[in-house]
Amino acid sequence: MAAPAEKAVTYYTLEEIQKHNSSKSTWLIIHYKVYDLTKFLEEHPGGEEVLREQAGGDATENFEDVGHSTDAREMSQSYIIGELHPETLITTLNSNSSWWTNWLIPAISALVVAMMYRMYIAED
Numbered sequence: 001m002a003a004p005a006e007k008a009v010t011y012y013t014l015e016e017i018q019k020h021n022s023s024k025s026t027w028l029i030i031h032y033k034v035y036d037l038t039k040f041l042e043e044h045p046g047g048e049e050v051l052r053e054q055a056g057g058d059a060t061e062n063f064e065d066v067g068h069s070t071d072a073r074e075m076s077q078s079y080i081i082g083e084l085h086p087e088t089l090i091t092t093l094n095s096n097s098s099w100w101t102n103w104l105i106p107a108i109s110a111l112v113v114a115m116m117y118r119m120y121i122a123e124d
């Protein structure tokens with residue numbers, strides 16, 4: 001018997017998506033989903049230009065700022081070709097937290113130690 005129908009999801013890395021930043025191939029990320037809007041450019045009521053500007057990148061904020069209608073959101077579903085690769089997200093999250101843990105906290109600790117040392121020296 002066939003395995004239960006599981007909708008296969010294609011995952012794309014940021015690197016891959018970034019290549020599709022021209023009018024020949026226009027991909028966008030909205031809410032971690034990847035959209036191929038190449039054929040939609042000319043049909044977009046909001047114009048081609050705004051989509052081109054975001055091509056190959058994350059358009060979530062701009063998409064939400066416009067306050068797209070329910071119709072627009074339904075329409076967008078048919079252009080989904082996959083999702084942002086989970087590893088891409090993990091890398092992004094890790095690189096954010098590592099900035100704090102790897103740089104800021106040791107830097108502050110070093111500063112505190114240096115100040116304590118100065119105070120200790122001054123007491124002598």
Ligand code: HEM
Nearest residue numbers: 035045046050051054059062063066068069072075076079
């Ligand atoms: C799959 C993606 C998208 C679809 C299907 C879509 C569809 C639509 C539709 C149907 C409208 C007409 C108004 C409405 O129904 O809300 C619209 C307007 C508009 N869209 Fe999009 N859109 C998409 C992505 C984007 C993105 C990424 C941006 C910005 C970077 C954008 C910017 C705009 C703007 C500026 C308008 C005009 C709003 C106005 O005239 O008041 N759209 N879009």
